[in-house]
Amino acid sequence: MDIQQRLFDDNFQKVVFDLPDADIVLYNSFFSEEEANKLFKSLQDSIQWQQDQITFYGKTYNVPRLSALYGYEGKSYSYSGIAMNPHAWTSNLLFIKKRIEMIAEVDFTSCLLNYYRDGNDSNNWHQDNEKELGKNPIIGSVSFGQTRPFQLKHIFKKGLKKVDIPLTHGSFLLMKGITQHFWKHNIPKTTKTINPRINLTFRIIKN
Numbered sequence: 672m673d674i675q676q677r678l679f680d681d682n683f684q685k686v687v688f689d690l691p692d693a694d695i696v697l698y699n700s701f702f703s704e705e706e707a708n709k710l711f712k713s714l715q716d717s718i719q720w721q722q723d724q725i726t727f728y729g730k731t732y733n734v735p736r737l738s739a740l741y742g743y744e745g746k747s748y749s750y751s752g753i754a755m756n757p758h759a760w761t762s763n764l765l766f767i768k769k770r771i772e773m774i775a776e777v778d779f780t781s782c783l784l785n786y787y788r789d790g791n792d793s794n795n796w797h798q799d800n801e802k803e804l805g806k807n808p809i810i811g812s813v814s815f816g817q818t819r820p821f822q823l824k825h826i827f828k829k830g831l832k833k834v835d836i837p838l839t840h841g842s843f844l845l846m847k848g849i850t851q852h853f854w855k856h857n858i859p860k861t862t863k864t865i866n867p868r869i870n871l872t873f874r875i876i877k878n
């Protein structure tokens with residue numbers, strides 16, 4: 672490990688979660704306060720946010736958040752039952768991608784962004800297990816803005832308690848291994864008055 676890597680490592684706090692059937696690590700303050708403030712504002716203004724819809728038993732609903740897909744050309748991705756073509760990487764996204772790849776040691780091909788405008792926006796229980804992500808998906812999740820709880824529940828071991836991980840401004844959460852086979856996650860709604868939040872999930876699309 673060179674000096675630069677060591678200095679960089681010292682700036683954040685690493686939390687390893689001791690959970691069965693999971694490989695989840697959280698790095699708080701992975702981005703400095705100053706970097707995180709800048710990135711939040713520029714992503715808020717420059718990302719091509721869109722309102723996706725989902726059809727459920729023949730009825731169409733707005734997804735309770737705004738979203739956007741970025742990545743390498745041709746790496747289309749299906750989520751919420753819709754095939755999406757990515758926008759080209761921006762310099763901010765490449766900056767974030769490079770930084771997290773120093774830790775994740777993979778080449779992420781795609782980034783799904785979510786914009787949670789307020790407490791009414793949420794992300795319902797799901798696994799990131801689309802077949803394009805391969806057998807054991809590696810998900811690199813970066814958060815800016817309002818801290819929201821990222822909840823996890825084991826799909827089969829009903830006796831296990833729900834896990835609640837606050838994802839703070841500038842944090843980086845890495846999920847890999849068999850995690851997506853055994854755990855669902857969600858961002859719950861809240862009636863509290865809160866600020867907006869941006870989350871980026873970097874993924875590897877194999878097609």
Ligand SMILES: O=C(O)CCC(=O)C(=O)O
Pocket residue numbers: 783785794799812821838856858870872
């Ligand atoms: O907002 C988050 O922290 C989670 C987002 C998420 O689970 C997803 O996009 O698949």
Ligand SMILES: [Fe+2]
Pocket residue numbers: 797798799856
């Ligand atoms: Fe997810």
